[in-house]
Amino acid sequence: MNREIPGFYYDPEKKKYFRIQANHKAPSGSQYTKDSVKRKRADHEKHQRKIHLTKRVAKEKITRATFLSHPLIGVQREIGSQHVSTSIRQEQTSSIYASxxxxxxxxxxxxxxxxxxxxxxxxxxxxxxxxxxxxxxxxxxxxxxxxxxxxxxxxxxxxxxxxxxxxxxxxxxxxxxxxxxxxxxxxxxxxxxxxxxxxxxxxxxxxxxxxxxxxxxxxxxxxxxxxxxxxxxxxxxxxxxxxxxxxxxxxxxxxxxxxxxxxxxxxxxxxxxxxxxxxxxxxxxxxxxxxxxxxxxxxxxxxxxxxxxxxxxxxxxxxxxxxxxxxxxxxxxxxxxxxxxxxxxxxxxxxxxxxxxxxxxxxxxxxxxxxxxxxxxxxxxxxxxxxxxxxxxxxxxxxxxxxxxxxxxxxxxxxxxxxxxxxxxxxxxxxxxxxxxxxxxxxxxxxxxxxxxxxxxxxxxxxxxxxxxxxx
Incomplete structure (x- = not known):
């Protein structure tokens, strides 16, 4: 992890430190002014929070057992959570019949x-x-x-x-x-x-x-x-x-x-x-x-x-x-x-x-x-x-x-x-x-x-x- 240096901003994409410039002195379109760096850090924190939330939901969410989707059991069809076309449903039925x-x-x-x-x-x-x-x-x-x-x-x-x-x-x-x-x-x-x-x-x-x-x-x-x-x-x-x-x-x-x-x-x-x-x-x-x-x-x-x-x-x-x-x-x-x-x-x-x-x-x-x-x-x-x-x-x-x-x-x-x-x-x-x-x-x-x-x-x-x- 790169350490913070006062007056400098570390760009993770370019893997380099850049001096933070004053807003009134930086040329137009500069990426490392005080306001630009502030926005970049806010976006980075927002992205990290989103990643953390996704991992937490995936860890704490209850997933259905795979056997419930087996066509022979048909639980998902009975509770109405499975939406398939008529042709696909017929194919599943015919596979069971053929077996x-x-x-x-x-x-x-x-x-x-x-x-x-x-x-x-x-x-x-x-x-x-x-x-x-x-x-x-x-x-x-x-x-x-x-x-x-x-x-x-x-x-x-x-x-x-x-x-x-x-x-x-x-x-x-x-x-x-x-x-x-x-x-x-x-x-x-x-x-x-x-x-x-x-x-x-x-x-x-x-x-x-x-x-x-x-x-x-x-x-x-x-x-x-x-x-x-x-x-x-x-x-x-x-x-x-x-x-x-x-x-x-x-x-x-x-x-x-x-x-x-x-x-x-x-x-x-x-x-x-x-x-x-x-x-x-x-x-x-x-x-x-x-x-x-x-x-x-x-x-x-x-x-x-x-x-x-x-x-x-x-x-x-x-x-x-x-x-x-x-x-x-x-x-x-x-x-x-x-x-x-x-x-x-x-x-x-x-x-x-x-x-x-x-x-x-x-x-x-x-x-x-x-x-x-x-x-x-x-x-x-x-x-x-x-x-x-x-x-x-x-x-x-x-x-x-x-x-x-x-x-x-x-x-x-x-x-x-x-x-x-x-x-x-x-x-x-x-x-x-x-x-x-x-x-x-x-x-x-x-x-x-x-x-x-x-x-x-x-x-x-x-x-x-x-x-x-x-x-x-």
Whole structure:
């Protein structure tokens, strides 16, 4: 500490002593006049008192324990001291839910183990019917398993399995409407032909029995000249309505019973309204590999050439809006404006409200000249199977994807980061072919909380919330 010398002022910044000058003798603007030095000492004492007060408050203040902010306890939320957005709160809830995922073997289908490989797995949440489609070489099959409704929850056994049809075709897609109609698209038949097979699934009667309507004794076949690649059911409406992706563009299928109408939709011949960029419409640039309903009126169609166009059923208009880094393999809606798109090695979320960018006249994915739309969110740790499959749960704000390590990756839809879970640590013996989230809609015999159906080879597992310490 520097000692005080009468008539001098020690400047701590310059680390020197300066003579204190009389006010009337010092030149204008001098820093070391009697009044200036007085102000400097007063400011210094004020600053020291402030530092002392801050240290005293920090020492005597009672701080909350860190465990009170743990999301599982939720004390701060209950007393109203925690103010977080809805999305952050959902992410905290989903992290807790994912940490309690437990595996339950739901069913193992009879025909599949040594011959067939299951490709799609769905469950009708209205009736509980489990649907599985598989293939073996050039032959495909669709089977259903009826649940036992005598129990508190749906259970399945092999005696309740039925084969809907087995055909020498490539089964390209299976989609289920909320109205109870199942649509299978069959392609690459013996004569190179294709057909669509809509069928109504039965509901249980008062006695818990499932009876097929007499009008469906013979399956319906709607033959098409184009190859069929994908399908998706409209989530609302009184009538079943399906979007279908083919080798020559987008179609819709609407009807009931034995009466169905197949309608082709216009293909976009311009890039986001720019009439100078006319697209080719041959098979390589018109092949729709994925379809998804953004609303009851708007369909998103993803192409093999990486472009994504939107079609509005009200106006009949169609326009290209996005371009993915790779050929589009699957799409899932987050809301009417955001959509998650997967490719061979890419998984990204886009927002169609952003101005379109990265669009090309004739895109060629996997080349150095290919460009893509700037994504809203990127899932950077995505490492998919050879044929990638994923699904999302809006209730949990989670995305589940089958990884190349025969595991399930969980991602947050808010941040794109992986979410730790016992589900992600479990490794299957064979490749995962299908993942499908189910909502916890509180049906009588169905799951009461959100669950995930995972299929590997012949086994269908149900991953669901459980607070029991049972191992997986």
């Amino acid at each position: 309690q995922f437990r595996r339950n073997q739901l069913h193992q289908f009879e025909p599949w183990p040594d011959e067939y490989t299951i490709k799609h797995v769905l469950r009708n949440k209205r009736s509980g019917i489990l649907i599985a489609s598989g293939h073996r070489g050039g032959e495909s099959s669709v089977s259903v398993c009826f649940p036992d409704c005598d129990q508190d929850k749906w259970t399945y056994n092999r005696t309740m399995e039925r084969v809907l049809f087995k055909e020498p075709y490539r089964l390209s897609s299976v989609s289920l409407s909320h109205t109870g109609y199942l649509l299978a698209s069959m392609d690459s038949g013996p004569d190179g032909d294709s057909f669509l097979a809509p069928r109504m699934l039965p509901d249980p009667d008062e006695g818990g029995d499932y009876r097929w309507p007499t009008s469906f004794s013979h399956p319906i076949r709607l033959r098409t000249a184009s190859s069929l690649w994908c399908s998706s059911a409209c989530p609302v409406g009184d009538m079943p309505l399906f979007a279908i992706g083919t080798s020559d563009g987008l179609y819709t299928l609407e009807g009931f019973g034995s009466y169905w109408a197949l309608s082709k939709k216009p293909f976009p011949n311009d890039m986001a309204g720019n009439s100078s960029l006319h697209r080719r419409v041959d098979s390589s640039h018109a092949l729709v590999t994925s379809v998804e309903w953004l609303s009851s009126d708007v369909i998103a169609a993803g192409l093999r050439d990486s472009a994504i166009f939107l079609h509005d059923l009200r106006s009949g208009g169609t326009a290209t809006r996005l371009q993915h880094p790779h050929a589009v393999t699957k799409m899932r809606k987050v809301d009417p404006y955001r959509i998650v798109v997967s490719g061979i090695n890419s998984l990204q979320m886009y927002d169609i409200r952003f101005p379109p960018n990265g669009l090309q006249r004739n895109p060629k994915p996997n080349t150095k000249y290919h460009t893509s739309t700037k994504p809203y969110l990127t899932f950077s740790d995505y490492s998919p199977e050879v044929i990638p499959d994923f699904d999302i749960s809006l209730e949990l704000g989670l995305l589940a994807s089958a990884s190349d390590e025969r595991k399930i990756q969980l991602f947050s839809l808010r941040t794109g980061r992986q979410v730790p879970s016992p589900l992600s640590q479990y490794q299957y013996e064979s490749s995962i072919s299908s993942v499908c989230f189910e909502s916890g809609d509180g049906s009588l015999h169905g799951p009461q909380t959100p669950s995930l159906l995972v299929c590997a080879q012949a086994t269908v597992d149900e991953w669901i919330w459980s607070n029991s310490p049972k191992t997986i």
